[in-house]
Amino acid sequence: MDLTYNEEDEAFRAELRTWLEAEVPAHGPPPPPGDWPARRAYDTAWQRKLHDAGYAGLHWPATFGGRGAPVTQQLVYLEEYARAGAPYISVNFVGMMHAGPTLIAEGTDAQRAYHLPRILSGEDIWCQGFSEPSAGSDLASLRTSAVRAGDEYVVNGQKIWSTRAHVADYCELLVRTDPDARKHRGISWLILDMRSPGVEVRPMRTIDGESHFCEVFLTDVRVPVANLVGAENDGWRVTNVTLRFERGTAFAQHIITLRTQLRDLVRAARLVPATGGGTAWDDPALRTHVGRLEANADGLWRMTQKGIAEAEATGLPAPTGSAVKLRFSELSQELSELAVRVLGRAAIGGVQGAGIDGVETARAYLWSLQYSIAAGTSQIQRNLIAERILGMPRAA
Numbered sequence: 001m002d003l004t005y006n007e008e009d010e011a012f013r014a015e016l017r018t019w020l021e022a023e024v025p026a027h028g029p030p031p032p033p034g035d036w037p038a039r040r041a042y043d044t045a046w047q048r049k050l051h052d053a054g055y056a057g058l059h060w061p062a063t064f065g066g067r068g069a070p071v072t073q074q075l076v077y078l079e080e081y082a083r084a085g086a087p088y089i090s091v092n093f094v095g096m097m098h099a100g101p102t103l104i105a106e107g108t109d110a111q112r113a114y115h116l117p118r119i120l121s122g123e124d125i126w127c128q129g130f131s132e133p134s135a136g137s138d139l140a141s142l143r144t145s146a147v148r149a150g151d152e153y154v155v156n157g158q159k160i161w162s163t164r165a166h167v168a169d170y171c172e173l174l175v176r177t178d179p180d181a182r183k184h185r186g187i188s189w190l191i192l193d194m195r196s197p198g199v200e201v202r203p204m205r206t207i208d209g210e211s212h213f214c215e216v217f218l219t220d221v222r223v224p225v226a227n228l229v230g231a232e233n234d235g236w237r238v239t240n241v242t243l244r245f246e247r248g249t250a251f252a253q254h255i256i257t258l259r260t261q262l263r264d265l266v267r268a269a270r271l272v273p274a275t276g277g278g279t280a281w282d283d284p285a286l287r288t289h290v291g292r293l294e295a296n297a298d299g300l301w302r303m304t305q306k307g308i309a310e311a312e313a314t315g316l317p318a319p320t321g322s323a324v325k326l327r328f329s330e331l332s333q334e335l336s337e338l339a340v341r342v343l344g345r346a347a348i349g350g351v352q353g354a355g356i357d358g359v360e361t362a363r364a365y366l367w368s369l370q371y372s373i374a375a376g377t378s379q380i381q382r383n384l385i386a387e388r389i390l391g392m393p394r395a396a
Contacts, residue, residue: 009072013080016055020084023049027087033210040125040167043091047122056120057096059308064104064112065120071309082256091164095119095126099172102189102242106230111191115170127168129159129192129216130239136161137377139174140183140236144218146175146190148225148232153177153190155198155221165201165214168194172242173223178233187235189242191227198222207366255304255328258297258335261364265339266290268361272342280342293335300327320389326381329371336361336368 005013027046031038050056059074060066069077089096100119103112118124135142144157155175165171171192178186194201198221203211230238269281269290280286303324310320339361340347346358347365372378386392 005072005076009070009076012069012073013076016077016080017084019053019055020080020086023053024084024086030087036164036167036211040091043087043089044122044125046087047089047092047096047120051121056122057100060100060104060116060120064116074308075305078256082260085260091125091167092119092122094128094163094168094172095124095170098128098242099126099170102172102238103229105241106189106238108226108229110226111229115191124169125164125167126170126172127162127165127194127214127216129162129165129171129173131161132158133160136373137380139239140187142174142176142187144173144175145179146177146188146223148177149222151225152222153225153228155190155192155218155223157218159216159218160204160213162201162214162216163212165194165216166203166211170194171216172229174235174239177235181233184236186233187239188232189229189235189238190223191229192221192223193227196221196223207369254332255297255300255324258300258328258331259294261335261339262290262294262297265335265342268339268357269342272344272346286342289338293331293338296327296331300324300331303327322381322384323389326378326385329378329381332371333368336365340365 027042027049030042047056054067055077057064057066058069058077060068062068096119100116103115107115115124119126129144130139130142132142132144142157144155144159146153146155153175155173157175159165159173162168162171171194173190173192175188175190176186177188180186192199198219200217200219202215202217204213204215205211206213229235266281269286270279272280274280274282303320307320307324343358343361347361348358387394
């Protein structure tokens, strides 16, 4: 892995930094939580700006509308993006990081030609229809059915934890097309138009007061066979391609953001008064804890760099994605809990001002609780690490 930045990389950094310094402030702050139509408009407008400037799909091959940038420039982009505090891709996440790469790897020419440009430009938003009420960690137990009827599938079932489904145009949908096959062998991966008759979306309010997640109910929904990605009943293999994208390179921006959150914590600790005088930052135990978190975040970033380099070389995400996802979940939760402990009453009381944002600290802590579940539970990640990275036998 050679990740030394050369003159071209640094020239790209200067170009990108100049663009971000102008465009990020001009785009303004995101809309208030809960206003999802406004959030969709905000996020897709930013995606359009990235697209028009040539920064959308930096890691996508040029033949599919991306920039085909070398891995070093992909890393420069992530570093500068986080440094500038640029908008999180939010509603564009599934399309850019899951569906798009999966279609590049597994889709037909017609599917790629139609969907990839619309994902890159922000015209279409995607959600994920994988988990079900009785098929979360054991995803292969899913029961949503798709029965072939001529050139269509008739789909019935329910999905849950479909992030931002209430503003999505399309869904990457897992269905059971052969109920008699072994559970991993009768699954197919479909492109679902969310505007189809029989699709009902119900937002779910979570502990942080938001409605990121939705339930999706499917009643006699007709999906063209042309929307099948990969072969019928080969959806579990295609799904693992999607999940490796989700658990590997897709977390790169989040991991860089961890460092930003650490710096924010240090700034807040220098302002929070300590009981015996001075500030919270005067506590050597806190400084040691922060130093350990910084070292872990740096190690995780190096793992991510290696994964991105391997993804560029092979065209598929690295199998170490499960390790990256697991450690990110743990670090994010540890950091968020530490921030609440440092701010104390300021976090509990929602104090804002003088460099302290107790509201955001408390919200970030509550939000971090889902990381050990989302994108595959920590228990499942440990199984995958044991089997696919360490080569250990499957549990009996």
